[in-house]
Amino acid sequence: MNAPRVSFVSLGCPKALVDSERILTRLRAEGYEIARNHDGADLVVVNTCGFLDSARDESLNAIGSALAENGRVIVTGCLGAEPDVIRAKHPNVLAITGPQAYESVMSAVHEAAPPVHDPFQDLVPPQGIKLTPRHYAYLKISEGCNNRCSFCIIPALRGDLVSRPVVDVLREAERLAKAGVKELLVISQDTSAYGVDLKYQAGQWKDREIRTKFLDLARELGEMGIWVRLHYVYPYPHVGEVIPLMAEGKVLPYLDIPFQHASPQVLKNMRRPAHNEKTLERIRGWREISPDLAVRSTFIVGFPGETEEDFQLLLDWLDEARIDRAGCFKYEPVKGARSNDMGLPQVADEIKESRFRRFMERQQKISAAQLKKKVGKRLPVIIDQSDGMSAKGRTKYDAPEIDGVVHVTSRRPLRTGEVITVKIESADAYDLHGFAA
């Protein structure tokens, strides 16, 4: 009897991607085959995103296409937390489960297409099925969030912070490193809060006791001899403790901090964690310890109540902070978010648009200036994609998918996943160009 074939759609952020990887790993471990197309598969699983209205539309459209092309569809992920919204548009889906509901997704799959027992199908690679290339992997350390940012519905969808015990995380990291992963991207909703819910509970790792805590985790990951990149960190005072690890070369000199804004009033209205912190001073202090620290961030323009003065403050702050990489979003009034009912005036669409443009222009100049400083240097570069003598890679200062790349030319063929030294010869607004030294 042939193994049932499942077609899989993964939408949303890296956290959803990790959920997809876990479900795919379970499916393969149980002998299911992963189909390339909906057509001809026994069923389709759609892992949805429900964060912004545009993401919700994308999710609903993906479900619609899967129904049209296949007809047997199971929905999971963030939008799955709102089954009414899905059923209103697509009443014929087979089952709906919420985020991180691996067991429920698997039971729905078992019901729709029972697994065929084949012991050889259990031979999945030890690191599971990864959707990222083999040389880097996302390491999810917690689920949910204790913050209540007014524009965000993630805590409503995913619940409060639940940290994975540190030993589980380290075991997974070690397994990935042994399987050939060269770069770990630590992700969560709030990495700096890691372990708060577990009261920093200690566990035995090798010959030592390690606490379920941001610093302890970073230190241990830093011993694994691979690149370790920290995402979704908030500028709390204790974050400064990991900067010496960056200066020592244990953890990459890179922090992904979603600042969202710089105006104290807007940050207060956003109910942002650490909104009272003196972030500029803090960044300056970090760069004294680790001078090449790269800071990447995301910002929202046009949040209700944002004035021209607030926005100007943000632009000036960007200059001062020298944010290396920044993404910018125009505020969207997500259904269910508190920011819609705070009595703050909405910013007109054309103003949002023009602020977005001004933000991007300013950031492009900063990014170009930061990159120019790298010209003439010899930097380690990890190769993401190779066509033999020419390749695309990244420095320590750039994360995959979201930041810039290094276009490399070489006299010898380059392999994906290898780390080489590149002499940087030129820079444009977002990318670097260089020669394999």
Ligand code: SF4
């Ligand atoms: S920190 Fe704020 S924006 Fe991020 S997940 Fe938590 S509530 Fe949402």
